[in-house]
Amino acid sequence: xxxxxxxxxxxxxxxxxxxxxxxxxxxxxxxxxxxxxxxxxxxxxxxxxxxxxxxxxxxxxxxxxxxxxxxxxxxxxxxxxxxxxxxxxxxxxxxxxxxxxxxxxxxxxxxxxxxxxxxxxxxxxxxxxxxxxxxxxxxxxxxxxxxxxxxxxxxxxxxxxxxxxxxxxxxxxxxxxxxxxxxxxxxxxxxxxxxxxxxxxxxxxxxxxxxxxxxxxxxxxxxxxxxxxxxxxxxxxxxxxxxxxxxxxxxxxxxxxxxxxxxxxxxxxxxxxxxxxxxxxxxxxxxxxxxxxxxxxxxxxxxxxxxxxxxxxxxxxxxxxxxxxxxxxxxxxxxxxxxxxxxxxxxxxxxxxxxxxxxxxxxxxxxxxxxxxxxxxxxxxxxxxxxxxxxxxxxxxxxxxxxxxxxxxxxxxxxxxxxxxxxxxxxxxxxxxxxxxxxxxxxxxxxxxxxxxxxxxxxxx
Numbered sequence: 001x002x003x004x005x006x007x008x009x010x011x012x013x014x015x016x017x018x019x020x021x022x023x024x025x026x027x028x029x030x031x032x033x034x035x036x037x038x039x040x041x042x043x044x045x046x047x048x049x050x051x052x053x054x055x056x057x058x059x060x061x062x063x064x065x066x067x068x069x070x071x072x073x074x075x076x077x078x079x080x081x082x083x084x085x086x087x088x089x090x091x092x093x094x095x096x097x098x099x100x101x102x103x104x105x106x107x108x109x110x111x112x113x114x115x116x117x118x119x120x121x122x123x124x125x126x127x128x129x130x131x132x133x134x135x136x137x138x139x140x141x142x143x144x145x146x147x148x149x150x151x152x153x154x155x156x157x158x159x160x161x162x163x164x165x166x167x168x169x170x171x172x173x174x175x176x177x178x179x180x181x182x183x184x185x186x187x188x189x190x191x192x193x194x195x196x197x198x199x200x201x202x203x204x205x206x207x208x209x210x211x212x213x214x215x216x217x218x219x220x221x222x223x224x225x226x227x228x229x230x231x232x233x234x235x236x237x238x239x240x241x242x243x244x245x246x247x248x249x250x251x252x253x254x255x256x257x258x259x260x261x262x263x264x265x266x267x268x269x270x271x272x273x274x275x276x277x278x279x280x281x282x283x284x285x286x287x288x289x290x291x292x293x294x295x296x297x298x299x300x301x302x303x304x305x306x307x308x309x310x311x312x313x314x315x316x317x318x319x320x321x322x323x324x325x326x327x328x329x330x331x332x333x334x335x336x337x338x339x340x341x342x343x344x345x346x347x348x349x350x351x352x353x354x355x356x357x358x359x360x361x362x363x364x365x366x367x368x369x370x371x372x373x374x375x376x377x378x379x380x381x382x383x384x385x386x387x388x389x390x391x392x393x394x395x396x397x398x399x400x401x402x403x404x405x406x407x408x409x410x411x412x413x414x415x416x417x418x419x420x421x422x423x424x425x426x427x428x429x430x431x432x433x434x435x436x437x438x439x440x441x442x443x444x445x446x447x448x449x450x451x452x453x454x455x456x457x458x459x460x461x
Contacts, residue, residue, distance in 0.1 A: 023341040025162045026236045031229060031246025032253070033169040034311060035076075038225035039254045040175055041308035042127050045182075045281040045301050047218040048265045052275035054215035056201040058266045061274075064212065065262045068219035069255035074418040076226050076251035077408050078382040080244035083230055084405040085388050087239035090322030091230025092381050099384035102326060103451045108377050109323045110447030113353065115440060116370050117316045121309060121350075122357035125150050128305035131298050146358040149306060153313045154351030160340040161235045164314040171307030178300025179257050182281055186264030189288035193270035213428045220425055221371055222258070225308075226251050227378070231315040244406035312354075317346035328454045372429040372437045373444060379422030385415050 026034075051064055079092075088094040097105035129145035132138070138145075157164035202208050226247060233239040261281070265274055268284045277283045281301065285293030321343035324334035337344045385408055408415055430437040 022234045022336070023161060024235055024237050025160075026165055026232065026242070028242045028245055030165045030169060031236060031242045032250045033172040034165070034232065034315065035226050035229040035246050035250025036254055037168050037172045037175075037307050037311035038228040038315065039072075039223060039251070040172070040179075040257065040304060041124055041222075041225075042301055042305045043218070043222035044179070044258055044261055045297070045304065046278070047222045048262050048280045049274055049277055050218040051215045051262075052266075052271050054211050056271050056275065057198050058195055058271060059199040060201060060212070060215070061266055061271060062259065062262055064215040064219050065258055066255075068216060068223050069251075069258065071220065071418060071421045072223035072226060073248075073251050073255065074414055074421075075378060075382065076247040077406075078385060078415055078418055079227055079230055080247045080406045081385055081408045081411075082381070082388070083233060083243040083247065084240040084407075087233050087236075087243065088322075090319050091233050092227050092377070093231075093319045093322050094233075095230075095381055095384045096377075097326070099387040100380075102328065103448065104380070106323060106328050106451040106454070107444055107447040109319050109329075110450060111373050111377070111444045112316060112319055113350075115443055116374050117312060117350065118353045118357050120370060121150070121312050121354040122146070124305045124308050124312075125354065125358050128302055128309065131302040131305070135295065135298055135302065143359045143361075147355050149309060150313075150351050150355050150358065153306075153310050154347055156310075157313050157317075157347050158337070158340065158342065158344050161232070161314070161342055164310070164342075168307065168310045168314055171303060171310055175300070175304045175307050176257070178297070178303060179261060181300065182285060182297060183260045183264050185288040185293060186268050186284045190264070190268035190284050191287065192267055193273060195266065195270045213424070214432065217371060217425065217429060217432075220375070223251075223254070224374060224378075225311075227381070228311065228315040231318040234318065240405045248406075313347060313351055317343055317350045320346040320349060328451065370440070372426050372433075373440045375422045375425045375429075376444070379419040379426075382415055382419045382422070385411060 048061075052061055055061055055064060082095045083091070086094050086098060090097075093105045093109050096108050125146035126142055128149055129142040132145055133140065133142060153167070156167050200208065202211070229243060229246060229250070233243050236242050265280050265284055268287055269277070269280065273283075274280055281297050282294045285297040287293075289296070320329060320333050323329040324331060324346070333343065333346045333349060335345050336342065389411075426437075
């Protein structure tokens, strides 16, 4: 049974614990690789040019990526405290359920399945297919390659959380190697483009603030994904420690990688040339090593996108599993395979829906709704810290009164600033893309009557 908001959260947590039957086989290294794998996809190889089109000096470009890293790290710290307080399967879904109401958690899971996760996975799978076909020249349709990739990773994750995590870790280490090669070649071999020493590209004012806000959208999109590691908390050893530390270490590592990539991109291409290429990583490697360099980075991007898909199929199905365990989704989705002890039906559901979206070609439209939808829930989830700390201060439930393994540094100021940053991104997206934002919000709100439909069916059983 879901916890009623504000009533006996601690006692119910003690009774339920983490979901029974899930195997705790993941440690700190797995946690860190999952965090990094959820963030690093194809965005870092492509998005630098989008940022350079909004702001036009090295200081502003690198400043946007640094600010995005600070916001992402604040988010990771917030989720680290929540993970320490609620080391449960489903992660963000569980935080929203316990802090506010099962309806809020359900709407989050609904949006995850229909918009943010499935649409994002489909788009990344097709990106992977294009790079594979560019490298191999195979006479295959992109949708078929995308389907094979999603199907193969779905099968691997059905074999067990250890198999899925191992595949994810191998792919993440390979991604780090590809980024290191890009940075090394860009620094040592690509040369240095002429560049301005000016800090600002226009006078301070509303126009500059709007441009920085526009630059932050692709930056924060590229940094997003740390939260998905919380979905597999129920399969981590000592999640209150390993997940918290993995979040902090993983996001800090990604910040270093992202700043390094952007530094060499600006250094090698200059702001103007960077803004006029849609393939900045390929341009840097082509400048460094010629055609062979472009081929090598294409292979690296293919591996990076495959790693993102692997992480997505590993983590997201645990949310649908938790929803079904709460009686808010099809009961079969909560089934665990008796040998592998993973939610096979939930994994297959996620893989199948992503395949449907990839084959249909509708992923580009869905991606237009992702940013506003994602950041609504990022900010809302961070506010859960206020709820849990207030209950802790009042002594609600003995499980909330133990020593917490991690605390949000600088709370409440840092929590408020992170929440405000998330909702400013939402506001900026609504202003710039009102139609897409309205559709995304409509999909989210459509989950409310669906929740009450599920709730009514559950009450009748």
